[in-house]
Amino acid sequence: xxxxxxxxxxxxxxxxxxxxxxxxxxxxxxxxxxxxxxxxxxxxxxxxxxxxxxxxxxxxxxxxxxxxxxxxxxxxxxxxxxxxxxxxxxxxxxxxxxxxxxxxxxxx
Amino acid sequence: xxxxxxxxxxxxxxxxxxxxxxxxxxxxxxxxxxxxxxxxxxxxxxxxxxxxxxxxxxxxxxxxxxxxxxxxxxxxxxxxxxxxxxxxxxxxxxxxxxxxxxxxxxxxxxxx
Numbered sequence: 001x002x003x004x005x006x007x008x009x010x011x012x013x014x015x016x017x018x019x020x021x022x023x024x025x026x027x028x029x030x031x032x033x034x035x036x037x038x039x040x041x042x043x044x045x046x047x048x049x050x051x052x053x054x055x056x057x058x059x060x061x062x063x064x065x066x067x068x069x070x071x072x073x074x075x076x077x078x079x080x081x082x083x084x085x086x087x088x089x090x091x092x093x094x095x096x097x098x099x100x101x102x103x104x105x106x107x108x
Numbered sequence: 109x110x111x112x113x114x115x116x117x118x119x120x121x122x123x124x125x126x127x128x129x130x131x132x133x134x135x136x137x138x139x140x141x142x143x144x145x146x147x148x149x150x151x152x153x154x155x156x157x158x159x160x161x162x163x164x165x166x167x168x169x170x171x172x173x174x175x176x177x178x179x180x181x182x183x184x185x186x187x188x189x190x191x192x193x194x195x196x197x198x199x200x201x202x203x204x205x206x207x208x209x210x211x212x213x214x215x216x217x218x219x220x
Contacts, residue, residue: 006151030207031207033207033208033209040196040214040216041214042198042200042211043198043209043211044211045210048207048208086150088151088152090207091207095140096140096142096154096157096202096207096209097154098151098152098154099151100151
């Protein structure tokens with residue numbers, strides 16, 4: 001069974017700071033997805049990375065897929081309180097599996 | 109466009125009572141369907157997934173069961189709830205061969 005490990009589990013930083021969270025696996029994935037979840041709601045897809053070494057940008061969020069397609073990172077520049085939430089990475093073997101997430105809290 | 113409906117949004121049930129949570133998808137056909145459980149705002153634990161009518165794969169031995177009586181309907185059930193069944197239950201769908209999942213709003217289940 002493929003597993004996705006996310007780090008850190010929790011992160012609390014001041015508004016305006018930069019941060020990076022990680023998603024790692026010992027297995028190769030054809031693609032990885034990043035989702036963001038607000039309390040009491042379902043996760044919402046942010047991005048899919050497909051090609052090894054791929055970098056995608058979504059405003060202040062930069063997503064990177066590792067060259068070996070076993071890991072991914074999410075970098076947020078100049079974090080804002082609206083970035084607060086649970087960030088989940090996911091991948092698929094024959095079903096979609098999720099990491100345990102990074103809970104991010106941005107202090108105003 | 110595709111939409112997914114999940115209900116109820118919240119549910120409080122006594123220990124030993126039955127459970128039925130329903131999820132339906134509109135605007136697509138032959139989707140893959142998933143039930144996840146999330147505890148304490150952490151990651152999603154895959155409970156069941158289905159690639160077609162009547163086809164259910166169970167990921168975790170437990171007090172729950174799932175059924176797919178129609179192409180776009182996925183039901184999560186229990187005959188007798190346990191306290192440990194409390195949690196946030198999420199239904200999701202994906203297209204065949206596509207890695208992206210789309211989620212319902214979730215059901216907050218509290219077993220008392």
